[in-house]
Amino acid sequence: xxxxxxxxxxxxxxxxxxxxxxxxxxxxxxxxxxxxxxxxxxxxxxxxxxxxxxxxxxxxxxxxxxxxxxxxxxxxxxxxxxxxxxxxxxxxxxxxxxxxxxxxxxxxxxxxxxxxxxxxxxxxxxxxxxxxxxxxxxxxxxxxxxxxxxxxxxxxxxxxxxxxxxxxxxxxxxxxxxxxxxxxxxxxxxxxxxxxxxxxxxxxxxxxxxxxxxxxxxxxxxxxxxxxxxxxxxxxxxxxxxxxxxxxxxxxxxxxxxxxxxxxxxxxxxxxxxxxxxxxxxxxxxxxxxxxxxxxxxxxxxxxxxxxxxxxxxxxxxxxxxxxxxxxxxxxxxxxxxxxxxxxxxxxxxxxxxxxxxxxxxxxxxxxxxxxxxxxxxxxxxxxxxxxxxxxxxxxxxxxxxxxxxxxxxxxxxxxxxxxxxxxxxxxxxxxxxxxxxxxxxxxxxxxxxxxxxxxxxxxxxxxxxxxx
Numbered sequence: 001x002x003x004x005x006x007x008x009x010x011x012x013x014x015x016x017x018x019x020x021x022x023x024x025x026x027x028x029x030x031x032x033x034x035x036x037x038x039x040x041x042x043x044x045x046x047x048x049x050x051x052x053x054x055x056x057x058x059x060x061x062x063x064x065x066x067x068x069x070x071x072x073x074x075x076x077x078x079x080x081x082x083x084x085x086x087x088x089x090x091x092x093x094x095x096x097x098x099x100x101x102x103x104x105x106x107x108x109x110x111x112x113x114x115x116x117x118x119x120x121x122x123x124x125x126x127x128x129x130x131x132x133x134x135x136x137x138x139x140x141x142x143x144x145x146x147x148x149x150x151x152x153x154x155x156x157x158x159x160x161x162x163x164x165x166x167x168x169x170x171x172x173x174x175x176x177x178x179x180x181x182x183x184x185x186x187x188x189x190x191x192x193x194x195x196x197x198x199x200x201x202x203x204x205x206x207x208x209x210x211x212x213x214x215x216x217x218x219x220x221x222x223x224x225x226x227x228x229x230x231x232x233x234x235x236x237x238x239x240x241x242x243x244x245x246x247x248x249x250x251x252x253x254x255x256x257x258x259x260x261x262x263x264x265x266x267x268x269x270x271x272x273x274x275x276x277x278x279x280x281x282x283x284x285x286x287x288x289x290x291x292x293x294x295x296x297x298x299x300x301x302x303x304x305x306x307x308x309x310x311x312x313x314x315x316x317x318x319x320x321x322x323x324x325x326x327x328x329x330x331x332x333x334x335x336x337x338x339x340x341x342x343x344x345x346x347x348x349x350x351x352x353x354x355x356x357x358x359x360x361x362x363x364x365x366x367x368x369x370x371x372x373x374x375x376x377x378x379x380x381x382x383x384x385x386x387x388x389x390x391x392x393x394x395x396x397x398x399x400x401x402x403x404x405x406x407x408x409x410x411x412x413x414x415x416x417x418x419x420x421x422x423x424x425x426x427x428x429x430x431x432x433x434x435x436x437x438x439x440x441x442x443x444x445x446x447x448x449x450x451x452x453x454x455x456x457x458x459x460x461x462x463x464x465x466x467x468x469x
Contacts, residue, residue: 062140065143096161103158118148124373220232312336
């Protein structure tokens with residue numbers, strides 16, 4: 001028997017098998033590490049999911065200090081007796097006091113897991129609320145996370161202590177902060193609103209500045225504003241406009257009542273047009289033709305003939321006029337007045353003069369905040385007026401348009417203005433008299449049926465007046 005070694009081919013085959021085993025072992029270790037990493041990630045994800053599914057009460061000792069309020073709890077079930085504070089009333093004098101406020105969440109600024117800022121808005125006022133996780137304050141990190149997760153324009157209740165900031169606040173109207181102790185969401189808004197209030201509140205200057213910087217801002221069109229009017233009304237300028245309208249109406253009533261006027265209410269659904277010269281909205285009322293009133297003029301005159309002497313009305317006016325102008329309105333609120341004239345229509349001019357000056361003074365003194373708010377989005381020149389409104393005859397008004405005319409040559413004594421005012425060329429009434437309002441009277445030559453002579457001139461003139469802006 002021969003004891004020779006195995007053939008070389010058999011040796012090569014064994015080496016290949018050994019190499020394959022070693023390679024397989026190496027791949028197996030890499031795969032094992034990869035699988036281990038996947039398993040670790042899956043375990044962590046499962047733990048996070050499990051933590052989210054766990055009840056908040058079980059893990060947060062301050063869970064009762066925040067959350068969404070069920071609808072059932074705000075449906076007039078109980079009277080809590082709690083005292084609410086208006087955001088606009090928060091000032092330095094409230095420092096250190098515990099308050100309860102309600103407002104719309106306007107902005108959020110998370111600083112860290114343990115700190116965040118929330119700006120609440122009520123009407124035209126805003127205040128900054130501060131959340132800092134602290135056991136002493138009853139604020140947890142979960143509560144901070146809850147607050148910053150709220151959607152904009154959600155209605156929120158906040159209880160906290162008023163404090164004074166170290167530096168002046170630029171983003172809010174109120175110069176105080178509220179250290180939050182409790183926060184509850186009364187009504188959660190949808191995450192994405194059809195209108196962003198920041199976009200809707202921008203001025204043309206903002207758009208021009210952004211364009212120069214190469215930025216593109218969203219412009220909210222009129223159709224979008226009207227389609228989502230309930231949101232658009234929340235902008236500061238709209239809030240201010242409606243408040244000024246209210247003040248004008250109230251002052252209109254107050255002044256005329258002080259002059260022995262009587263407020264009346266005239267029909268708005270009538271059988272025929274109330275005056276000529278304007279189209280009417282026609283409709284059927286129980287099969288009979290009817291229309292909406294174009295003016296209360298006829299009924300005001302009826303009241304004067306009925307012995308009221310002086311009447312006024314604040315009410316809707318309807319005009320079905322076809323117009324292509326963007327300023328045209330087919331419905332508006334009219335401020336109407338009618339009065340008996342004893343001798344001269346200057347009696348009416350004096351009432352109108354006093355009415356306008358009274359309204360202007362009231363707005364200037366009591367609506368500064370609203371006027372400034374509107375001016376930021378829709379810039380305008382401050383209204384200028386005289387305590388006694390300027391009266392100009394038609395002829396004097398024409399003379400003002402001619403260059404190189406000296407005021408002392410043609411101003412009559414009725415104006416009671418300083419003499420020696422010269423150089424009207426290139427100047428407006430506003431520049432000369434510091435007034436945006438004037439009364440133009442004694443109109444142009446007219447036919448006998450529309451004219452009368454006056455003490456100033458025997459010429460037939462249309463003796464009437466117009467208040468001009």
